[in-house]
Every structure is written in structure tokens, then in C-alpha cells.
Amino acid sequence: MFKRSRDTGRDSQESRIYYASQSQLIWRKFVKHKLAVFSGLVILFMYLVVIFAEFVAPYNPNQRNTYYRYARPQIIRFVSEDGFQFRPFVYGLEREMDPVTLRRSFHEDPSQVVPLQFFVRGHEYKLLGLIPTDRHLFGVEDDQVVYLFGSDDLGRCVFSRIVLGARISMTIGLVGVFLSFVLGLFFGGLSGYYGGIVDKVIGRIMEILRSFPQIPLWMALSAALPDHWPIIRTYFAITLILSVIGWTDLARVARGKIYSLKNEDFVVAARLAGTSEPRIILEHLVPSFMSHIIAAITLAIPGMILAETSLSFLGIGLRPPAISWGVLLQAAQNIHTIVLAPWLMLPGVFVIIFVLAFNFLGDGLRNAADPY
Amino acid sequence: MLQYLVNRVLMIIPTLIVISMISFVIIQLPPGDYLTTYMTRLQQSGYTVDQSEIDALNRRYGLDRPIHVQYYRWITGVLRGDFGYSFDWQRPVNQLIWERLALTLAVTTASLFFSWVIAFPIGVYSAVKQYSPGDYFFTFLGFLGLATPNFMIALLLMYVAYRYLGWSVGGLFSPEYMAADWSMGKVIDLLKHLWIPMVVVGTAGTAGLIRVMRNNLLDELSKPYVLTAKSKGLKQVYMLFKYPVRLAIIPFISTVGWQLPNLISGATIVAVVLSLPTAGPLLLRALLSQDMYLAGSFVLLLASLTCIGTLISDVLLALVDPRIRYE
Numbered sequence: 279m280f281k282r283s284r285d286t287g288r289d290s291q292e293s294r295i296y297y298a299s300q301s302q303l304i305w306r307k308f309v310k311h312k313l314a315v316f317s318g319l320v321i322l323f324m325y326l327v328v329i330f331a332e333f334v335a336p337y338n339p340n341q342r343n344t345y346y347r348y349a350r351p352q353i354i355r356f357v358s359e360d361g362f363q364f365r366p367f368v369y370g371l372e373r374e375m376d377p378v379t380l381r382r383s384f385h386e387d388p389s390q391v392v393p394l395q396f397f398v399r400g401h402e403y404k405l406l407g408l409i410p411t412d413r414h415l416f417g418v419e420d421d422q423v424v425y426l427f428g429s430d431d432l433g434r435c436v437f438s439r440i441v442l443g444a445r446i447s448m449t450i451g452l453v454g455v456f457l458s459f460v461l462g463l464f465f466g467g468l469s470g471y472y473g474g475i476v477d478k479v480i481g482r483i484m485e486i487l488r489s490f491p492q493i494p495l496w497m498a499l500s501a502a503l504p505d506h507w508p509i510i511r512t513y514f515a516i517t518l519i520l521s522v523i524g525w526t527d528l529a530r531v532a533r534g535k536i537y538s539l540k541n542e543d544f545v546v547a548a549r550l551a552g553t554s555e556p557r558i559i560l561e562h563l564v565p566s567f568m569s570h571i572i573a574a575i576t577l578a579i580p581g582m583i584l585a586e587t588s589l590s591f592l593g594i595g596l597r598p599p600a601i602s603w604g605v606l607l608q609a610a611q612n613i614h615t616i617v618l619a620p621w622l623m624l625p626g627v628f629v630i631i632f633v634l635a636f637n638f639l640g641d642g643l644r645n646a647a648d649p650y
Numbered sequence: 651m652l653q654y655l656v657n658r659v660l661m662i663i664p665t666l667i668v669i670s671m672i673s674f675v676i677i678q679l680p681p682g683d684y685l686t687t688y689m690t691r692l693q694q695s696g697y698t699v700d701q702s703e704i705d706a707l708n709r710r711y712g713l714d715r716p717i718h719v720q721y722y723r724w725i726t727g728v729l730r731g732d733f734g735y736s737f738d739w740q741r742p743v744n745q746l747i748w749e750r751l752a753l754t755l756a757v758t759t760a761s762l763f764f765s766w767v768i769a770f771p772i773g774v775y776s777a778v779k780q781y782s783p784g785d786y787f788f789t790f791l792g793f794l795g796l797a798t799p800n801f802m803i804a805l806l807l808m809y810v811a812y813r814y815l816g817w818s819v820g821g822l823f824s825p826e827y828m829a830a831d832w833s834m835g836k837v838i839d840l841l842k843h844l845w846i847p848m849v850v851v852g853t854a855g856t857a858g859l860i861r862v863m864r865n866n867l868l869d870e871l872s873k874p875y876v877l878t879a880k881s882k883g884l885k886q887v888y889m890l891f892k893y894p895v896r897l898a899i900i901p902f903i904s905t906v907g908w909q910l911p912n913l914i915s916g917a918t919i920v921a922v923v924l925s926l927p928t929a930g931p932l933l934l935r936a937l938l939s940q941d942m943y944l945a946g947s948f949v950l951l952l953a954s955l956t957c958i959g960t961l962i963s964d965v966l967l968a969l970v971d972p973r974i975r976y977e
Contacts, residue, residue, distance in 0.1 A: 637793055
């Protein structure tokens with residue numbers, strides 16, 4: 279389309295709009311929402327990190343180090359006492375003991391300059407689950423440590439744990455939303471297309487589910503999951519539990535759209551031509567409001583992530599040895615730990631960034647969904 | 651109005667029935683029945699279990715009967731005020747829950763009012779001064795509030811209060827009132843502690859409410875009657891509150907309906923972090939120890955509470971907006 283208008287000579291703004299397909303129009307409107315585009319890039323970057331999580335993480339997330347317990351985060355520096363240097367470095371950690379409370383703590387020691395090394399060899403893993411390798415994005419000499427986000431009660435690297443925990447936290451929303459999407463489209467479609475008694479019954483069910491306080495219900499359902507289940511099964515059970523309520527929002531969007539579209543000329547024409555009903559719904563109705571569904575999906579993901587985090591935080595969602603942001607936050611549950619090691623709250627910061635980005639992206643998509 | 655009221659009250663009955671069924675399913679969820687769990691626990695603690703005791707419990711809950719009979723026995727018991735027995739606490743459930751529910755209600759109501767009181771002026775400001783730095787600031791704050799899990803806010807608040815102010819935040823009562831009976835002093839003590847959970851639980855809701863208020867008012871402000879009022883020389887503030895704000899506030903009231911489930915949910919988690927003597931921590935403990943009568947009763951009552959709250963907000967809405975009651 280683009281090409282043709284260029285061929286005919288000067289393409290005015292107007293003819294570009296005339297010839298643009300719907301998806302082009304949506305794209306143009308979306309790009310104007312700068313914050314949404316930026317958020318989209320942030321999300322993309324985070325998923326990229328998740329895909330290569332073992333490569334980005336300098337340590338095995340379960341590797342303990344009894345010497346460095348509750349080590350404080352080290353800051354990446356370029357300027358030492360000797361002045362600027364091109365290679366980034368951290369100061370080494372020195373352990374000291376409070377003579378009164380006998381509590382151990384760490385401080386950065388400016389006399390020990392520990393240069394960061396890139397593409398170093400470390401523990402072995404399989405890249406993308408396929409290629410065995412032991413290269414890591416960064417690391418330090420074996421007799422030194424680098425804890426960008428500090429270490430926890432067992433001396434495990436919090437940075438590595440956050441990066442690997444992101445894998446569960448950032449996908450659980452996607453899987454959950456996919457299930458909600460299937461359920462929502464099915465029930466919302468039925469409800470909007472047939473109307474009448476079907477619509478009433480489904481509407482009632484949705485209303486009841488929506489009036490249910492979600493957390494107590496989720497708590498009850500996930501507490502019923504047996505302890506001895508493998509991580510992967512618990513993971514899917516949790517997504518299932520989350521979508522039990524999650525589908526209602528998507529169903530509402532789908533219902534409203536189908537309801538308003540079902541008497542449009544093109545649908546009536548399809549019906550008169552003898553098209554089967556599932557085909558009318560899936561091939562003619564769904565594509566015409568797909569953009570709205572995508573926006574609704576994007577806005578539904580944050581809720582799922584927050585729910586998983588909350589459940590795991592309470593100890594009834596995913597449980598260790600599974601690592602997710604919620605599981606990591608469990609370590610920061612009481613005030614003494616937080617005061618001793620505030621960096622254990624860092625997984626929460628990532629939850630906030632991720633959810634915020636999804637909210638902005640969803641906002642932009644929703645604005646762009648109807649470009650006319 | 652009466653017609654509407656009757657309709658609305660009748661509509662709540664099927665909802666309550668479904669809620670009771672879900673709660674019953676929750677009670678049934680853990681593998682094995684509670685009696686078996688109870689017996690094993692008693693035996694583990696070196697207790698000899700009397701056969702007559704087993705029979706009595708079996709009869710009471712009809713555990714040997716089919717599932718619908720069990721449900722019937724349980725629900726008729728609930729209607730008579732018998733919520734079953736908490737095996738964990740060795741006490742009837744209804745001795746444990748009421749005070750906790752009342753405190754949950756106190757926290758939730760306080761948060762609701764807090765979020766209204768905060769969201770209303772900010773929403774009006776953001777709409778009137780659209781795209782001003784203040785508007786951007788509050789919009790951003792709103793998004794941040796939406797994105798932060800409730801328990802994170804609670805954790806941060808605890809940290810800041812402890813680290814910089816030396817306060818230990820948590821609980822709803824000072825130690826001296828913890829076990830005391832209700833008195834004037836205890837109520838005042840409660841009010842002193844209530845503000846922290848109120849702020850924490852209310853924050854997420856406030857963000858949503860600000861957006862609702864802002865959008866409603868923006869819709870109204872662009873209507874011709876506002877222009878007319880302005881051109882006639884009405885004072886800005888007078889004009890604003892006399893007409894558009896009154897209209898914009900109607901959908902605002904209806905948000906209580908979806909606010910309540912969220913607030914109750916939020917209060918449940920925050921209560922665990924701040925160790926409040928409300929429903930949350932007890933529910934969590936009951937779930938973890940599979941004390942299912944207690945857990946089921948909590949879910950049942952929290953959900954019913956939400957339902958009734960929604961009913962009240964609908965009635966309020968009908969009072970304010972005649973279009974709804976004549977529909």
C-alpha cells in the first residue's frame with residue numbers, strides 16, 4: 279500500500295492515512311505514546327535478560343557461601359583513589375564484628391580494587407536449555423566476590439537470584455493470562471453472541487466471581503496444593519487458580535464487543551451466506567476486536583504477577599527451592615531482617631518496575647486499539 | 651425505590667448461596683476429611699482417642715453421609731450460628747472469628763474513607779488543571795500506587811519507621827491493651843494504631859479512584875452547560891461544585907462495589923505483614939495447618955461481607971441517581 283502511493287508521485291499525509299491498513303494506523307497511534315513505547319522496550323529488555331538468565335547471573339542462585347552472609351551490595355565504580363579507569367570495578371568486602379552485639383557486618387574496603395571481568399568462566403549451565411557452557415556475562419577472580427545486590431542469610435547472591443527468579447515471575451502472568459484469555463473469549467463470546475438467558479446466566483456467574491475477595495479465595499485454593507508436588511506442577515496449578523477469577527475481565531470486554539458487532543452488516547451478510555456460527559465468531563468477529571483484547575490482556579498481566587508475588591510471599595504460592603520474586607521477598611518478611619539487610623527488599627523493586635511498565639504499555643495499547 | 655430495593659435484595663440471595671458452596675468446597679479441599687486429620691494429630695500428641703468421641707463428631711457433621719447432606723448440615727449450622735469446630739485451637743469457630751472480623755471491618759472501612767477523602771480533591775484538581783505539573787505528578791503517583799504490592803508498602807513503611815523514627819510499627823493495640831476487655835481507652839488506643847494499615851491498604855485503591863474522578867469530571871467539564879455557566883460569569887469554585895462535580899461523583903460512589911473486594915483482599919495480606927489481629931493472619935494460619943472449618947468460615951464471612959457492602963453501595967447509588975432506580 280505504502281509503495282503504491284509512492285509510485286503515484288508525492289505521497290501526501292492524507293493518502294498515507296487513506297491507504298494505511300488498520301494495523302498500520304494502530305501502530306502509528308501507539309508510537310506517539312512515548313511512555314508506552316519506552317515501557318515496551320523495558321519489558322522487551324527484561325524478557326531478553328530472562329531468556330539468557332544463567333548467562334547474566336554471575337553465580338549459581340543456590341550456591342551458598344557461609345563466609346559472606348548478609349553481605350552488603352557492592353557498587354560498580356569507575357573512579358578509584360588512583361583516578362578514573364576504563365574497566366569497571368567494585369571494592370572488596372571486609373568483614374567486621376560489632377564488639378558489643380557480636381553481629382557481623384560488611385563494609386566496602388577502598389584499598390581492595392576488584393576489577394570486573396567479562397565473559398568469564400563460572401559454573402556450568404545450559405544456554406537456552408540446550409548449549410552446555412560455563413561463560414558468564416561478568417564476574418571476578420575466584421578469590422574475590424561480586425554481590426551487586428548483596429547476599430542473603432545463606433550467602434547466596436541476591437542479584438543472581440533475582441535474575442533467575444524473574445523467569446517464573448515474568449512468565450506466570452503470561453501463562454495465566456493465556457488461560458484467562460481462552461476462558462474469557464469462550465464465555466464472553468457465548469454471552470454476547472447468543473444473548474438472552476445464556477447472557478444472563480454467564481453475567482450472574484461473572485458478577486459473583488467479581489464480588490468475591492480474590493486474595494482469601496486464592497489463598498484457600500493454593501493452600502490446598504500438596505507440598506510434595508514438583509515445582510512445575512505447582513506453577514501450573516497456581517496459574518490455573520489465578521485465571522479462575524482473571525477471565526471475567528476479558529470476558530466482559532469480549533462480550534461487550536461481540537454484542538455491539540453482531541448486528542453489523544458484514545456479520546449479517548456472513549450469516550445469510552450460511553457461514554457456521556463458530557466460524558462467524560472466530561473468523562469475522564474476533565479479528566475485528568482483537569486489538570481491544572490485546573490491550574485488555576496487557577492490562578491483566580500485572581494483576582497476575584502481583585497475585586503470584588503476594589501468594590508466594592505468604593508462603594502458600596510457590597515454595598523454595600523454586601525461585602520467584604515472591605519467594606525471594608519471603609526472606610524480607612520480618613522487621614529485624616529488613617533493618618539488617620534492606621537489600622532483600624530489592625525483588626519488590628523489580629516487581630514494581632515490571633508491573634508499572636505493563637500498565638503503561640497497556641494504557642498505550644488501549645488508546646491505540648481504536649485508531650479512527 | 652421500594653421495588654428496586656426488593657429486587658436488589660432478592661438478587662443477593664443466589665450470590666450468597668454460591669459463596670456458601672465455594673466455601674464448602676474449600677473446607678472439603680484438603681485430602682482426607684478433617685476427622686482423620688484431627689485423629690492423626692491427636693494420636694501424634696500421644697492422646698488416646700475415644701471411640702465415642704469419634705462417633706459423636708461423625709454424627710455431628712454427618713461425615714458418613716453423601717456430600718449434599720454434609721453441605722446441608724454445615725449450612726444449616728452456619729445459619730444457626732454454629733460454624734463448626736477449630737481443631738487447631740480446640741474451640742468452636744465462632745468464638746474465634748467475630749472480634750477479628752469486626753477489626754477487619756474497621757480497617758477496611760477506614761481505608762475506604764481514607765481513599766475517598768484523598769482521591770476526591772486530587773481527582774478534582776487533576777481534572778481542572780489537566781496536564782499541569784501537579785496533574786502529571788499525581789498521575790505518576792497513582793500509577794506507582796497501583797503497581798506496588800500492598801505488602802511492599804507495608805514493608806517499606808515498617809522499615810522507614812523503624813530505621814529513621816525508631817518506631818516499631820505493627821499490631822492494632824499497645825501491649826497493655828492487647829488482652830484487655832473493650833473500654834474507652836482501648837478504643838482510643840485502636841484509633842492511634844489504625845492509621846498505618848488504613849494508609850497502606852487504602853493506597854492502591856486511591857490510585858484507581860483518582861483516575862475515575864479525573865476522567866468523570868473531564869467528561870463533564872467539556873459539556874456545553876459548563877461553558878454557559880462560565881460565560882454567565884459564575885465564580886469558578888461555585889460553578890465547579892454546584893454542577894459538574896455533583897454529576898461526576900455519581901460513578902465515584904459506585905466504585906465502592908469493586909473497591910470492597912480489593913480492600914478486603916489487601917487488608918488480608920497487609921495484616922499478615924503488620925501482624926494485625928484481624929482475619930488475615932488467622933486465615934493464613936488456619937490454611938497452613940489445614941484447620942478447614944475456621945478457614946472456610948473466614949472465606950464465607952469475608953465474601954458475604956463484601957456482598958453486603960456492594961449492596962449498600964448500590965442502594966446509595968440509587969438514592970443519589972434517580973435514573974438507576976427507575977430503570
